Amino acid sequence: MNSWLRGFLFIFFLAFVGAAAALWSAQSALVKPLPLPPDGMRMDVENGSNLSRVLSRLHDEGVVHSPIWVRIYARLKEQSSIHPGEYMVPAGSNAMDLVARLHRGDVTRYRVTLVEGWTFQQALAQIRNATRIKATAAGESVAAAAAALGIEGNPEGRIFPDTYVYRSGSSDLDLLRQAYQRMEIVLEEEWQRRAENLPYKDPYDALIMASIVEKETGVPWERDEIAGVFIRRLNKNMRLQTDPTVIYGMGEGYDGNLRRADLRAITPYNTYVISGMPPTPIALPGREAIHAALNPKAGDSLYFVAKGDGSHHFSSTLSDHNRAVQEYQLKRRSDYRSAPAETQNRE
Structure with a gap:
């Protein structure tokens, strides 16, 4: 066998071995289940973070191996963009599952319920004590909440009692605004469907009566x-x-x-x-x-x-x-x- 042919076969063999090794490495990085606790892993993605930064952090923590393959996979799948928030990654997930979850924005969602008949003070306390709510100055008192919402005087009755879904890191003011806007919408909808000859000069009068x-x-x-x-x-x-x-x-x-x-x-x-x-x-x-x-x-x-x-x-x-x-x-x-x-x- 000619020396050049032997050299060619040797190079081909090395390329084949390298390709096989790369394929094995990529498959291992993407398909193999991540080393997660039995009850899964909770992770936070901060605002402004990107996939490379998240993968590097998880690599340092021993969760993701060969993050370069995961980045290549995400690029090929057009899933490189991610959403901030709190994620719960269940046990048995692999890197492909992780990338898809981050790209979809499958963040953990929490619920807080404001009950009909509660006072504004009771509702404010419920919001402030909700799981993973960010406290702000607006939630420190009823007066502070009213000022933050742009309400003059007593804000009693001005937020709508309902169950609200939010993400980790949402603030008490975020939920107050959502409940305030919801009440404005509901009150206007019902005001447009009101009976005739009612003793109200405006929707606020109706709100007072509704609270009673x-x-x-x-x-x-x-x-x-x-x-x-x-x-x-x-x-x-x-x-x-x-x-x-x-x-x-x-x-x-x-x-x-x-x-x-x-x-x-x-x-x-x-x-x-x-x-x-x-x-x-x-x-x-x-x-x-x-x-x-x-x-x-x-x-x-x-x-x-x-x-x-x-x-x-x-x-x-x-x-x-x-x-x-x-x-x-x-x-x-x-x-x-x-x-x-x-x-x-x-x-």
């Missing part, structure tokens, strides 16, 4: 009937005389018992002594309460009393109402409960 309806409602099918009672009372220049507004006006002074003296105390929220509605909402109303406030049930009832099972007895006359009070409230059972969330025992 929310706090007074124990069973959902009574919302529009409760709204009807309050609207008829307003139209007749009768005081609303609703306990939840009194309780809200008492603030931290409310200890779970509502006394006769409390009903006589003069506050902007004591609807036993003031005419019309209180100056602001008293809670976060949901869509159903807003809809009821804007579409009240027709009828002639002007009074209602809690029956003890969450529902109410509605009356058209004061004499009928007083008889209902005797039956349902002055002879309370051990399992009695009123519609408002707070216990409302009167001395």
Whole structure:
């Protein structure tokens, strides 16, 4: 065999071995499961980071071998762009799975729920305590939150109670803005579908009424009937005389018992002594309460009393109402409960 042929075969053999080694290395880097804990790996990708930086970090941590092959693969698949956020990489994943996950932006998502009938302060605390939420100055107090949202005065009732999905690193202000904008949308949608001849000068008045309806409602099918009672009372220049507004006006002074003296105390929220509605909402109303406030049930009832099972007895006359009070409230059972969330025992 000629020497040049032997040399050619030798070079060919080396090239073949090199190619095979490269193929094995690439396959090992891409297909072999990553050395992850049994419950997977949580990783954070910061804003401004790129795939090369992430792979280099994972290589240093012993998770990704031969990151160059992973970068080549990502380029060929047009998956080099990645999204920031928190990722959970499950056990058994390989480098190709990792690249696809980063490219799609399959970040871990969290949920926080704001409940109908909560105060703004309760909702703010829920947001601040949510998992992996970034705290900002806006969440330090109700006043700070209102200023950050551009709300003048008391922001009560101005954020929508719902379940919100967010990413790790989202701020309390991010969620507050989302809830605020959601309330603006829902209120406008319901305002456009309102009944005629309502005693509201603007949607904010409807929001105040909706918050009262929310706090007074124990069973959902009574919302529009409760709204009807309050609207008829307003139209007749009768005081609303609703306990939840009194309780809200008492603030931290409310200890779970509502006394006769409390009903006589003069506050902007004591609807036993003031005419019309209180100056602001008293809670976060949901869509159903807003809809009821804007579409009240027709009828002639002007009074209602809690029956003890969450529902109410509605009356058209004061004499009928007083008889209902005797039956349902002055002879309370051990399992009695009123519609408002707070216990409302009167001395």
